[in-house]
Amino acid sequence: MAKIEASATIDRPVEDVWKFMLDVSSLPKWIPGSLGGKVTSEGPIGIGTTLQMKNSASPKLVEFLVTEFEPRRKSTMDVTTPQMMRGSRETFALENAEGKTRVNLTMDLKLHGFYSLISPLVARSMRKGGETELGNLKRILESEAGLRP
Numbered sequence: 001m002a003k004i005e006a007s008a009t010i011d012r013p014v015e016d017v018w019k020f021m022l023d024v025s026s027l028p029k030w031i032p033g034s035l036g037g038k039v040t041s042e043g044p045i046g047i048g049t050t051l052q053m054k055n056s057a058s059p060k061l062v063e064f065l066v067t068e069f070e071p072r073r074k075s076t077m078d079v080t081t082p083q084m085m086r087g088s089r090e091t092f093a094l095e096n097a098e099g100k101t102r103v104n105l106t107m108d109l110k111l112h113g114f115y116s117l118i119s120p121l122v123a124r125s126m127r128k129g130g131e132t133e134l135g136n137l138k139r140i141l142e143s144e145a146g147l148r149p
Contacts, residue, residue: 004105009138018094024037090106
């Protein structure tokens with residue numbers, strides 16, 4: 001298993017950052033390679049919610065289960081498919097930083113089969129992707145476009 005961490009401070013209140021991050025239709029705007037996402041369970045997002053994300057790097061959908069959820073503070077999702085990534089975990093934690101928002105991303109990458117042999121390469125790519133995600137999030141939310149609903 002590889003642990004990947006990245007963080008960014010965004011000059012927007014926690015509420016604005018949280019709202020944008022929870023909007024699955026915004027995923028392609030800030031997650032590299034994302035072709036879109038959708039909630040696949042009923043009700044509002046919370047513990048037990050299931051989501052799917054389509055990625056340009058793979059024909060397989062990545063499916064997630066929300067395992068921790070504290071509104072405006074923390075969201076953790078576990079990968080349920082594809083099998084090669086099953087058990088991987090992604091956590092976004094937000095904290096108020098004097099009116100700004102500190103976003104901490106932690107990924108616990110668990111690879112299976114052939115992919116476990118190349119996990120250092122995959123981890124390096126995921127680390128760069130995490131840094132890019134947070135950089136995109138910062139750029140979008142600090143721009144005028146990020147202020148529009």
